[in-house]
Amino acid sequence: MSLPPLITDLRQCVGPSNVLFAPSELAVYDCDAFTAERRPPVAVVFPENAQQVGQLMRVCRHHGAAVVPRGAGTSLAGGCLPGPNSVVLMLTRMNRILEIDLRNRMAVVEAGVPNLKLTQALAGSGYHFAPDPSSQGASTIGGNVATNAGGPHTLKYGVTVNHVLGLEVVLSDGTIVQLGPYEDPPGLDLVGLLVGSEGILGIVTKVWVRLTRNPQDYRTMRAIFDSVEQASEAVSRIIAAGIIPAAMELMDQGILAAVEEAFSFGFPLDAQAILIIEVDGLAVDIERKQQQIVDICKQFGAREVLTAATTAQRELLWKCRKLAVGATGRLSPSYIIEDGVVPRTRLPQVIRRIAEIARSHRIRIVNVAHAGDGNVHPLLLFDERDSAETQRVRAAGREVLQECIAAGGSITAEHGIGVEKLSLMERLFAPQDLEAMRRIREAFDPRLLFNPGKKLPQAGGAASA
Amino acid sequence: MSNGNSEKIVAANPAAGIGFDLFLRCVHCGLCTSACPTYTELGDENDGPRGRIQLMRMVAEGRTPLSDRMRRHLELCLDCRSCETACPSGVRYGRMIEPFRQAVEQLDARLEKRFDWFRELILLRLLPYPNRLRPLLAPIRLLQRLGLFDAAERVGLLRLVPGRLGRLVRLLPPPVSGGPRLPKFLPAVGRKRARVAFFVGCVADVFYRHVHWATVRVLQQNGCDVFVPPGQGCCGAIHLHNGDPDGARLAAHANLVAFELDRYDAIVVNHGGCGAMLKEYGLHWQDGLTPHRAKFAAKVKDVHEFLDQLGFVPPRRRIDCVATYHDSCHLAHAQGVTAAPRKMLTSIPGLTLIELPESGICCGSAGTYNLLEPGMAERLARRKLNNILQTGAQVVLAANAGCMLQIAAAIRGQRLPLRVMHPMELLDLSYREE
Numbered sequence: 001m002s003l004p005p006l007i008t009d010l011r012q013c014v015g016p017s018n019v020l021f022a023p024s025e026l027a028v029y030d031c032d033a034f035t036a037e038r039r040p041p042v043a044v045v046f047p048e049n050a051q052q053v054g055q056l057m058r059v060c061r062h063h064g065a066a067v068v069p070r071g072a073g074t075s076l077a078g079g080c081l082p083g084p085n086s087v088v089l090m091l092t093r094m095n096r097i098l099e100i101d102l103r104n105r106m107a108v109v110e111a112g113v114p115n116l117k118l119t120q121a122l123a124g125s126g127y128h129f130a131p132d133p134s135s136q137g138a139s140t141i142g143g144n145v146a147t148n149a150g151g152p153h154t155l156k157y158g159v160t161v162n163h164v165l166g167l168e169v170v171l172s173d174g175t176i177v178q179l180g181p182y183e184d185p186p187g188l189d190l191v192g193l194l195v196g197s198e199g200i201l202g203i204v205t206k207v208w209v210r211l212t213r214n215p216q217d218y219r220t221m222r223a224i225f226d227s228v229e230q231a232s233e234a235v236s237r238i239i240a241a242g243i244i245p246a247a248m249e250l251m252d253q254g255i256l257a258a259v260e261e262a263f264s265f266g267f268p269l270d271a272q273a274i275l276i277i278e279v280d281g282l283a284v285d286i287e288r289k290q291q292q293i294v295d296i297c298k299q300f301g302a303r304e305v306l307t308a309a310t311t312a313q314r315e316l317l318w319k320c321r322k323l324a325v326g327a328t329g330r331l332s333p334s335y336i337i338e339d340g341v342v343p344r345t346r347l348p349q350v351i352r353r354i355a356e357i358a359r360s361h362r363i364r365i366v367n368v369a370h371a372g373d374g375n376v377h378p379l380l381l382f383d384e385r386d387s388a389e390t391q392r393v394r395a396a397g398r399e400v401l402q403e404c405i406a407a408g409g410s411i412t413a414e415h416g417i418g419v420e421k422l423s424l425m426e427r428l429f430a431p432q433d434l435e436a437m438r439r440i441r442e443a444f445d446p447r448l449l450f451n452p453g454k455k456l457p458q459a460g461g462a463a464s465a
Numbered sequence: 466m467s468n469g470n471s472e473k474i475v476a477a478n479p480a481a482g483i484g485f486d487l488f489l490r491c492v493h494c495g496l497c498t499s500a501c502p503t504y505t506e507l508g509d510e511n512d513g514p515r516g517r518i519q520l521m522r523m524v525a526e527g528r529t530p531l532s533d534r535m536r537r538h539l540e541l542c543l544d545c546r547s548c549e550t551a552c553p554s555g556v557r558y559g560r561m562i563e564p565f566r567q568a569v570e571q572l573d574a575r576l577e578k579r580f581d582w583f584r585e586l587i588l589l590r591l592l593p594y595p596n597r598l599r600p601l602l603a604p605i606r607l608l609q610r611l612g613l614f615d616a617a618e619r620v621g622l623l624r625l626v627p628g629r630l631g632r633l634v635r636l637l638p639p640p641v642s643g644g645p646r647l648p649k650f651l652p653a654v655g656r657k658r659a660r661v662a663f664f665v666g667c668v669a670d671v672f673y674r675h676v677h678w679a680t681v682r683v684l685q686q687n688g689c690d691v692f693v694p695p696g697q698g699c700c701g702a703i704h705l706h707n708g709d710p711d712g713a714r715l716a717a718h719a720n721l722v723a724f725e726l727d728r729y730d731a732i733v734v735n736h737g738g739c740g741a742m743l744k745e746y747g748l749h750w751q752d753g754l755t756p757h758r759a760k761f762a763a764k765v766k767d768v769h770e771f772l773d774q775l776g777f778v779p780p781r782r783r784i785d786c787v788a789t790y791h792d793s794c795h796l797a798h799a800q801g802v803t804a805a806p807r808k809m810l811t812s813i814p815g816l817t818l819i820e821l822p823e824s825g826i827c828c829g830s831a832g833t834y835n836l837l838e839p840g841m842a843e844r845l846a847r848r849k850l851n852n853i854l855q856t857g858a859q860v861v862l863a864a865n866a867g868c869m870l871q872i873a874a875a876i877r878g879q880r881l882p883l884r885v886m887h888p889m890e891l892l893d894l895s896y897r898e899e
């Protein structure tokens with residue numbers, strides 16, 4: 001049997017057992033956690049080191065095949081959706097933690113290391129890797145870098161870019177470059193550019209990450225409210241009082257039902273909103289901050305504010321919050337999750353609008369929010385087998401994001417643009433801004449082989465999502 | 466196997482027996498992937514839960530027939546159900562892969578009528594029956610007592626025993642005297658707090674009878690009257706997971722007859738694999754006895770779970786050692802029991818329990834998986850051993866016969882000074898006043 005030349009060449013780079021091309025095996029790579037669009041790739045390759053990635057790039061370039069890097073495939077924006085004639089390049093076999101250097105507060109990892117594996121490896125060291133996306137159990141550090149992932153603790157500790165010191169990147173011609181590690185880049189800050197570039201500028205193969213000292217002490221509270229408005233008012237007031245909690249998370253009634261079914265935490269099911277608030281820092285002033293927060297919550301109508309009494313309780317509380325999105329599978333067969341961000345004070349208004357949009361499109365929407373950052377994740381529930389409903393959900397999703405833009409916000413805080421939000425880029429950016437970005441993209445990737453059709457709309461406004 | 470009985474006729478689509486609503490529970494989020502041992506080793510979604518669910522779903526929807534390559538990915542699954550623990554959406558993966566595999570096995574049997582001697586003779590006719598297994602082991606036991614078995618293992622003689630049988634022989638633990646057969650009744654010590662029936666099982670009773678003795682003594686120390694009903698046998702898991710659901714149903718039936726449910730507060734089990742199977746009696750077969758099997762299942766408790774709920778008496782004797790606890794898949798993932806064994810172990814004075822990295826990742830034993838998929842099983846055993854070594858523990862604790870055999874074999878292979886024990890053995894020591 002003679003194989004297509006692309007496949008033969010790919011097999012030569014990494015060995016036959018590291019290239020998939022049987023249709024049934026490719027089908028599994030036809031989407032990531034964004035399931036509303038699917039297309040299988042022409043091949044899937046599993047390189048084991050940067051040199052192989054470089055060789056694969058040269059082969060793909062030679063054959064004019066596009067390359068879609070993929071880590072854990074937890075992208076919620078379709079970042080791993082193959083385009084026509086695309087090869088999916090898996091980073092999952094590059095999964096070693098190469099070095100942990102506590103004295104310099106740094107770790108060096110290959111791109112395919114799951115975020116949580118690094119956290120586990122650091123257990124007991126007194127340090128941690130701060131970015132904690134809710135998908136951290138599975139998502140890779142390379143994927144976190146590519147999407148500039150955030151998490152509940154972003155409020156105080158910042159997003160991934162604040163914790164990356166250096167990168168090893170394979171460029172579109174197969175060259176391997178090392179950027180950093182440095183605290184303060186002397187040349188152009190290419191690390192800053194690469195972080196969040198969603199695989200359109202290069203393939204990240206190695207990451208130097210900053211380690212953060214664990215806080216001396218923390219308190220984790222949950223406050224129960226009878227309305228989303230009250231909860232968001234409390235959030236604004238806490239920040240206005242000059243307190244920066246480590247995290248301030250909101251779950252509405254809809255999602256609480258799923259969370260409660262999954263983890264039986266004991267949340268009252270009639271609560272309209274729950275805030276999870278964590279403060280950390282020095283043991284001496286933590287009590288004071290905690291009391292202030294409790295007072296403010298009560299002032300804004302919190303029915304009850306409880307502090308986790310044990311580490312196990314705190315962990316369960318965080319588990320509930322972090323797995324809330326996944327637990328939504330208990331409510332419906334599919335969902336699209338949006339990633340709107342608005343000025344914190346506009347949060348109540350936007351959540352109210354979201355409920356109206358749900359009603360007008362006859363769909364169900366439940367919400368979680370990194371409330372402290374004004375980052376709201378409405379989950380639009382649907383059944384992917386019902387194409388009319390799927391259409392309504394996508395229309396509603398766009399309307400929600402337009403609402404965020406109108407409220408002075410943006411369409412993504414952490415999940416990225418991918419294919420899902422491509423059509424909205426033109427609303428967010430002026431044509432000349434997008435053009436400047438396109439030129440940077442072309443400088444890195446003149447033939448547009450990396451993740452084409454993602455992140456930046458085609459010139460001339462031909463974006464179609 | 467098929468004799469015209471309508472239930473045994475399998476549709477040509479092996480996914481036909483899976484309720485479609487089970488597929489719909491999966492929202493494709495991917496959070497389960499890193500919990501999957503085979504995905505963690507291979508990095509291919511086809512070898513991870515999300516991909517396997519998609520493969521089965523494609524077959525169910527009739528989008529593609531089951532190709533050989535798809536089949537390999539599904540065969541490589543350990544059915545360890547770590548993905549179920551990780552899945553926030555409540556996907557019941559085991560309830561997809563198990564009927565799927567049974568259907569595939571039955572289709573094969575119908576198509577080829579091939580005779581697989583290892584499966585037919587060893588797995589289905591020998592292992593589940595202690596009375597047949599024990600005498601056959603006698604010559605090996607003799608070699609072991611004479612020290613010749615070890616020597617044979619060292620010089621690689623055992624490698625001469627071919628294929629799956631050889632792997633089985635190499636798994637055999639060195640002989641310990643397990644003690645006599647358990648009596649029908651063992652009275653509570655002190656104030657009587659519960660009446661329990663003890664489940665003895667098959668392989669566990671042959672290799673780990675001393676663990677059974679330790680377990681019943683711990684139960685007695687906690688005020689339990691322990692009954693060991695005669696007539697009970699294998700739980701049926703070996704049959705069920707090797708494509709013989711009817712053999713499994715017969716095994717279940719024997720147990721249904723042996724245990725008079727109303728006499729006991731609980732049926733107590735000390736090995737995760739048997740416990741998981743017994744707890745699922747209500748699910749596996751649909752017939753007039755289903756309600757009775759469900760009632761049986763509801764009475765089954767893992768011994769740690771049971772004692773934790775009862776409120777165990779703290780053990781008193783000091784045992785100074787460093788230990789680590791491995792979560793058996795069938796206890797942790799299938800039964801959700803993880804805290805109780807740790808809680809009991811840490812109550813032993815002097816014992817330092819170090820948390821095992823990747824404790825919930827399968828050791829590769831997975832029922833009879835290590836005999837059928839030796840490559841992956843060995844990779845996982847090595848991974849487990851490396852994690853164990855990181856803890857610096859002197860004793861590895863595991864509450865399942867398969868894991869104990871697998872981990873002990875890995876340790877013997879490297880000649881490491883490490884002991885594998887069941888938590889009940891340590892607890893038993895700590896309950897003894899001497």
Ligand SMILES: Cc1cc2nc3c(=O)[nH]c(=O)nc-3n(C[C@H](O)[C@H](O)[C@H](O)COP(=O)(O)OP(=O)(O)OC[C@H]3O[C@@H](n4cnc5c(N)ncnc54)[C@H](O)[C@@H]3O)c2cc1C
Pocket residue numbers: 032033068069070071072073074075076078079080091111132133134135138139140141142143144145146147148149150151152198199200202203204205325326414415416451494495496
């Ligand atoms: C239940 C759930 C909860 C989530 N919660 C959060 C959250 O709290 N915060 C958050 O920020 N995100 C969240 N996400 C989204 C997602 O997990 C993040 O975007 C994550 O960073 C993706 O990592 P990954 O390894 O899965 O990357 P993938 O999904 O595999 O890839 C994501 C994008 O990055 C590119 N890419 C991946 N690896 C590389 C590489 N090595 N080099 C170059 N490009 C690469 C891909 O081409 C793709 O465009 C969540 C997702 C799910 C399913």
Ligand code: SF4
Pocket residue numbers: 326329490491492493494495496497498514515518548551552553554555556
């Ligand atoms: S099985 Fe569960 S965790 Fe895995 S992809 Fe499906 S919904 Fe997500």
Ligand code: SF4
Pocket residue numbers: 500501502503504512513514517541542543544545546547548549558
């Ligand atoms: S049962 Fe175990 S091996 Fe099989 S898919 Fe789930 S986690 Fe992976």
